Amino acid sequence: MSEPIIRTEKLTRTYSMGESMVIALRDADLTVHAGEFIALMGASGSGKSTLLNLLGLLDRASAGEYFLEGTPVSSLSRDELADLRGRRIGFIFQNFNLLARLSAWENVALPLAYRQGQFGQQDQLSRAREALSRVQLEHRVEHNPMELSGGERQRVAIARALVTQPAVILADEPTGNLDSNTGIEIMRLLKELNAEGRTIIVVTHDMNVARNANRIYQMRDGVLKESEFDHVTH
């Protein structure tokens, strides 16, 4: 089998709260192969956000190692992490996190703009257009986020996550701020993207969302466990 996209070995994250030590993530072993669709479930405070932050290279593990496409990341500098994050990871947030002053395409092109002159203005625009048309927003290219509906905003965010052709897309409660119909649309889109070969990890506490995944992990008190579909109860 080929190198997994993501492999963690006893990944642990602890926080010191004054005298006491809080273990947010304990010895997590997770392997994700290309083309998989993983759901990460758990109550709030269970440590799933901690894991997602580590997988997204936004945070550093206290112990253990994380291999992203075979690269151990613990020894990387802050800027090297930023570079890797920009190139290989796409983020989708619960609250979209679009920049209000930028148009839809400028938001989508932003990750390209941070690639040290690799993409010229025209290149940025054409790639952003391409990503926007993938999420059926070619008619909203010049619109500002404020002029878009919630579902459209999330699709712009998805286009932003797609534009760099990342190794993995990390979605943190992508339907959390959307009504149920729009949420279903967004999940359908993510499923389509997965069917096209994209590797996706979704963090959610909604079983209906998790059902779209081909594997589901459960987090409880910082411990990660893979669960069978049948065992998962809502």
Add this chain to the structure above:
Amino acid sequence: MSLTDLLRTALRSVSANKLRAVLTMLGVVIGVASVIAMLALGNGARAAVDATFQDLGANQIQIGQRFEMQDREFVASGEKLTYQEGLEMLDTVPLVERVEMSVSKTLKARFGRATIEIGAIGTTPDALEGFVAGGDVQPVGWTGDAAFTADDLIGEGRFFSTDEVYAAAPVCVLGYQTALDLFSGDNPIGETIWIERTRCTVIGVAVELESTDVTQRYQSNPNEFLAMPISTMIQELYDEEPSVYMTAHVTDANRIEEAKEQITTYLREKHQIEQDAEGNYLDDFDLTTRNDILGQQQEAAQTFSILLAAMATVSLMVGGIGIMNVMLVSVTERTREIGVRLAIGAKQRDIVSQFLLESILISASGGLAGIVLGILAIPLAAALNQGVALLYPGSIPLAFVVALLIGVVFGLYPALRASRLDPIDALRYE
């Protein structure tokens, strides 16, 4: 991020808060304007001194009778400086090699039926060289590469000689316009005119002159004058001995202070000025060298310059702190934006550049506005400083660089702070 992307980002975020940006600029605007005005004062003083330098060479000492304030009027004090003293000085004071002397008076001149009032100067022949060295006037249309000489100033005939001065010869030289006024185009050379009740032969006419300073051209006419030997003028046209204005030329410019002392000693002896009880001399004459004028001018400009420098420093500091404050607010307001940018691949230097460019944009705009304001304020500064202020061209790039530096120095801390935000905290910020 590329510079164009960064600039676009900075422009957009500054223009999103126009009023805030403009208010923030104000300190820099005033500071930069003060710098421009301050340097204009210094430059004006220097230009004024330079202008005086041309009149007064490094080896020259101006000697004039001292004037004192009495009952709100300037009156000549003590004894006059006489023509005779000027001649004697040349023989008595070893360091003096030449003494130019002049007196001037408004007189009536008549030829045939034409009568005019004219500013007459009684002088020595070398006054013509002083005229050339003064650099205030030039022959009309003078385009020669070489500087013109004393000979170039005389159009027809000649200037009077040293012998004619010693002999108090009744001869005179007319200005171009004066010759036209008296002779209506006829040749004046050799004609005799009446100056008051004295007959005088015209021996020369000056070429048409114009002021070298274009702004001065309409204020006085350098072509209206009458020059004659100082001896003739004193003998024939003054009821009593006039006080003479002298310029002593010293053999060695390096020994000018020594020469000054020699002249002072000579004049004190002539005027019988003795030490008073406190050991001071109450001189009735003034000696002025180029260094003295430089000192006076600098002193006059200095007080005002110090004031402006203080104002510039304070305004620039306040402006800088204002920028820092606004940038810190901006960083806090945009914590989430910073988090998003970090999440999608912005490196620390991208964030630093973004916020630094924003503060530089504010300070540079303030700098440009300040330069305009400063240039407009120069006439005001001049009015407060006896009309001496002149835009110093170098002050524009200097002021602009100062403005840029303010943006960098005071924008650096907020920008660094923004770049050091933890991406997770920043994304979570409400």
